[in-house]
Amino acid sequence: MTTGALPTLAVWKFASCDGCQLTLLNCEDELMALAGQVQIAYFPEATRAVVEGPYDVSLVEGSVTTPDEIERIGQVRAMSRTLVTIGACATSGGIQALRNFGDIAEFRSVVYAHPEYLSTLARSTPISAHVSVDFELRGCPIDKHQLLEVLSAYIQRRRPRIPTTSVCVECKRRGAVCVAVAHGTPCLGPVTQAGCGALCPAFARGCYGCFGPQDTPNTSSLADRLLALGMDDDQVMRIYRTFNAASEPFRRESERHEAPQPEEVGS
Amino acid sequence: MSHKLTDGGQVLHVGTLARVEGEGAMHIEIKDGRVKQVQLRIFEPPRFYEAFLRGRAWTEPPDITARICGICPVAYQFSSCLAIEDACGVVVPDAIRTMRRLLYCGEWIESHALHIYLLHAPDFLGYPGAIEMAKDFGPVVERGLRLKKVGNQLMTLVGGRSVHPVNVRLGGFYRMPTVAELHGLRPALERGLEDALETVRLVSTFDFPDMEQPWTYLSLRPEHGYPIESGDVVTSDGTAFDVRDFTAHIKEFHVPHSNALHASLDGGGPYVVGPLARYTLNHDRLSPLAREAAREGGLDVTCRNPFKSIIVRAVELVEIFVEAIRIIDAWQDGVAPSVPVPARAGEGFGATEAPRGVLFHRYRLDADGTILDAQIVPPTSQNQPSIEADLRTLVEQWIELSDHDLSHRCEHAIRNYDPCISCATHFLDLTVERS
Ligand code: SF4
């Protein structure tokens, strides 16, 4: 820790939507108190002021998608005592990782008239694929209360208390009716990590997995249930393939439901 | 900080563009005291949304496209809903449209308050950011945070959460908020309206550089009311067209120095979307209170000084609070949360006013609802050429300033547009090349 002074906080961005950083600015009631407990040393979204590293805590948002970002994450790691990734992009590659299942050359040419102007990687990867990470905070976006818990934990030099159970546990806790049992609504709650407070079921919809896989998810048993509820394989593939598509359990399950590619036969 | 080039020119790396969303850099070349080139380089990594929407179901874009931008997810959700509903031949009932408008009010409040207080005011008051500004302007920053909070509360009530709301679906919502829940927010909204009026008073006292820009303005204009969640396209040149004809008038092009596509209107010069355009083209649609606030804030019925966009944003805050309170007071329980949107083959178009300007979506669907292709035109790409043009004007006008001051002024000018560089890209390195 920086001698005598407040611990320093840096916030970094890779390929992302800024939503997880915004969650920090959305702590309207806590922001000024937080600013008294840590020195916000680097946070371009909020201030031009830059305090030179190294930093006590770095929050990293976004996934690695360009050659330049591979280099930059190495520099961020070297400057950070503690590195915490925030959000689905940084912890699982994010929605950007949908490219991992397709042909990047085709993707470029669909969106851009001059794909040659772009420098991009064929795969979107989480921060942990490149450097060691001290803690991964889930969610797309992260939950504000969880973020504050993580920050105070690292300021107080303890491990954050973040549950690794499923959304189902939160549903039961808030007394929400199970949308899957009561209405036959497809729901990823059983395999998704808690953290949002079972938001979607409370709004009468199934969980779509934005917090990513829980600790030991039984993705295939849930997939069987989804098929029994009337989904076809293609839908099951897509439900596992959204904001955490590249997380190991979701990726494997989605691939089990992928239609065989005829042109690949014999190649 | 600076180093000589071998050809005698000079390159200066002058800082990082903070307080915008996304990554970009600015490059300015000055030769013999004249501006040779100005480039706003957006190198936010491409994220290929349009490519991976292909093959997804027609029901999925509201959740997926929300993730393009954490600051204005509702804009993405609603533009995609409108476009897909259009392709499927569905027009949602007025009551659902009204609830969409209310959720969108929450996003406008959150986004405008964030931009005015946390991102833009520090430029005028001479601070690196709002946290530093709070030391001398505590109550001002507190007011900004209070405003932002009520926007987030409104989004959370109607949308389930403020970043990437979960309650939006094609055809409407999963669950309608109740009158009782909505009325619970009324006191906070009334306080917000007072704070918004205070905001106009505050920002109109700022020092504004003298600058008038001739750009064509483009915004939506609905049948009634201020443009938010619907409308036809109108321009300050007097053209008006249906959203369906957007791509016939607006051409996107790809320049080597940016990962964001540029756009032009009917082959003409730069055009501007956002608060200045909306205000100028829809001044007659403002509520009496907002119009009065505009007048008190020193605005004419048109506004051509990009630096004054902060006053216009404050006036829009007033308008949006008036609107949100009006909607809440008129709301009645018993509205079905959504209407069915069955798939069919077709092409659909949709545009809404994101806080930073028109956001256009187009989708082509298969008979079973599979998305064949998608096109998304975010506001920042449309504004990119005019941002560059403003920078050129500014550099020409203040060429004698030191690189440090010049760069500061340029950053300020970029922030006038509240560019969402994530939408279109965070680090803006400014390079001035003088020779
Ligand atoms: S995890 Fe989701 S909310 Fe966070 S940056 Fe990525 S897309 Fe945005």
Ligand code: SF4
């Ligand atoms: S219920 Fe699932 S999809 Fe909904 S917010 Fe929670 S984790 Fe995300």
